[in-house]
Amino acid sequence: MSHTFTVSLVCWHDGEPLLKSVRQAVFIDEQGISPELEWDGLDESCRHALVLSSQGEAIGCGRMLADGHIGRIAVLPAWRHRKVGTAVVEALLSHARAQGYPAVDVDAQLHAVPFYKTFGFEEEGETFLDAGLPHIKMRLKLSE
């Protein structure tokens, strides 16, 4: 298997089937999140990052709301620890800088805190449950 991939920013209209395939596999099938919570009606108003393998398979994704909140960062299990998630977050941070957002925040699943720390995100407040999973808010300042 070739391990090369490309990341691009897409709107929901253009990326929906591919974005859905990754999120279905990771959040619904792997993590057990309910479809009602996963498909929350916010996708059409988001900018999405989509990662494709050199074979054209969708392998990673993420989204950013208009208020600078990122989420739904997912990488297929077979592709983890190859910097696909890093490429997703970097694409979304580039978008945030281009939009002039002063900061970006994420409701991080606890196991993913070390991942977000690699970009400089810092934890804020207490842990909380969302979709039955422990989370904590993390924030990255983009400008002073």
Ligand SMILES: CC(C)(COP(=O)(O)OP(=O)(O)OC[C@H]1O[C@@H](n2cnc3c(N)ncnc32)[C@H](O)[C@@H]1OP(=O)(O)O)[C@@H](O)C(=O)NCCC(=O)NCCS
């Ligand atoms: C979290 C997730 C997106 C990371 O994607 P990934 O492509 O494997 O991450 P990367 O390869 O870009 O990792 C970059 C760095 O983040 C850190 N990191 C990534 N996954 C980690 C883990 N499970 N535990 C600890 N640190 C981790 C490491 O420092 C890593 O660098 P290294 O591999 O050189 O040590 C992926 O594990 C995933 O899809 N998990 C399931 C869905 C999920 O929980 N999403 C987050 C919701 S908030």
